[in-house]
Amino acid sequence: MVARMLRRPLVAGLAIAFAFAAQSARADINVGVTLSATGPAASLGIPEKNTFDLVPTTIGGQKINWIVLDDGSDTTKAVQNAKKLVAENKVDVIVGSTITPASLAMIDTAVEAETPMISMAASARIVDPGNPKTRWIFKTPQSDSLMADAIAVSMKANGVQTMGYIGFADAYGDGWLAEIKRSAQTAGIRVIAEEKYNRNDTSVTGQVLKIVAAKPDAVLVGAAGTPGATPQKELVSRGYKGRIYQTHGVANPDFLRVVGKDGSGTLLPVGPMLVYEQLPDSNPVKKVAADYINKYEARFGTRSTFGGHAWDAYLLLNAAIPEALKRAQPGSKEFRAALRDALEKANVVATHGVYVMTPNDHNGLDNRARTMVRIDNDKWVVSR
């Protein structure tokens, strides 16, 4: 009885408290970030997390609250984070997550809440223009297809006619296999061996023996981070003499440390920021990348292209938020819609290239977002 008498005033009080909370938060813009600072994708998520320590706390004179959560590379946790950001923090935009499966799973939450989302994961499926839900979704990293084309072009230029593929037995490896098959076909290259391995495998001897037996002119390793070194070292120790290609997923100093001298001569496409010093001054990316990398390296040590994806997400918001502020107040449904519209019209020079967003392309990157590099004495050297 007492409980019943108390219930109504309690509910009313809570409602008023929430109303006040919402009212006081209206002045600021809330940006919710979920990324993978722990778990298997930690080597990608940690530089992203570091980068969000560097971003300014005001954009266009408006205070920005960056709310950064860790999803442990776990899809379920990423969706929980997205729901929490939308429901509790009332965010105006979601940034995240680090990896493709988590980002794909978060799409529904973002769309239901009519909140724009900027993913830091690679797959082109995240912003598939054929899916009406992706109206609300953007992403900063280069799509696999863009990078796969670069590899096929380089292979053709080097006279490669047949290739083998060894990649992760997960969405990353499968995605790359599909893309490289398409690009290779366009370039007239045949894929004659396809093998899978896991990130934590202690040995890839079986797979590599099968590839070497097929005698391809080149081998592409579809892996991210230091695990990419495992098949590469095995190929070298089995006396494979053809060219070895890697994906941009391995473009970090740890890969160079682990692969050591067995990495020499390996070719891979990367975002231009990794080798910005070697770019001509006429390249607009050079100045933006130098600015970010100087800030990052002063505090956290060696640069990471994954941190660049996070910084690019900030640069997109930096361009879009002032536009959206002209149309609506932060915290409202109208502001989120205005922000989405502004992101779709963004034309931003960033660390990984130049983003020219259109309703049909929510990634907006073109050939300016890729550079072929060769590993030469533990250094990345711009190549063909």
Added chain:
Amino acid sequence: MDLPIVALLAQDGITNGAIYALLALALVLVFAVTRVIWVPSGEFLAYGTLTLAGLQLGKASGIAGLLAGMAVVAGAMEAWRSIGDGEARRLPARLALWTGLPLAIAAALYFIAPLQPPFFVQILLALTAVTALGPLLYRIAFQPVAEASVLVLLIVAVAVHFALVGLGLWFFGAEGSRTPPFTSASFELGGVTVSGQSVLVVATSIALIFALALFFNRTLYGRALRATAVNRVGARLAGISPGFAGTLTFTLGALMCAFCGVLIGPITTVYYDSGFLISLKGFVGAIFGGLVTYPAAAAGSLLVGVLESFSSFWASAFKEVIVFTLIIPVLLWLSLTTQHHEEDE
């Protein structure tokens, strides 16, 4: 698939199998004496490799800090116990063992690491440091609940596993490491190239297994552990302290796993979270022996290694599925052939 390929796959499988066998033996040993399903064994392996890789770069502060921290906690627990039992007189000796010794190892690690000692000294340091974690872990996490049911011990083990993985990420970072090979020699054997590294791994595994067999059959401490494994209460009545048996077991287990880590370092890239999957394969091997028989566990582990190697050639996408499916017929066979008796708790 021709003969050289078969030979190479077999060589690869046996090399990995030898490492799984050592892990399986450590699992069987720990389970037999303490009834703990030693889930964190893989972390000791990963710590072994990563500590050695860190020493190569002149860094060991993370693991030294962990040792020091655990030494302080273990010392506090000993002090509490000694005062509670009215044995304050014995406290200095206990503190010297539980706090002084690990602190000395941590200090040695911390001060020797930047000097970049020779490779052999680095290996000894890494082994000592990771081995010292074993008894400390037993003292802190398992000894207070030593009489609990197998299930409780398993849950504690899982908790310890997660704690060690998290600490590993913190100390060693998210990226993996490799250590330089012990030897780059290789030789021809009947038209097949055999790498010196593989021979070394298999030979040291066999040597270690024999050393353990000698220890258990010929020494007093080894026999005490065997007695505890056969009958805990009986062993206690005969004057073998269960706390001592547990500590010794965890020291041995940690040493074996750290040794695996040193062996596996030049073969593959090890990550802070690599250990679990590797120890799981050792576990599949150990299941062959029903978690009690050493030779069956070793044979099972070799089978796991060879099966893994060949399935990675034939169907690389289903490799793990094939390896872990192996456990089902084995369990079925075990459940049909062994008499089950409930543990009296």
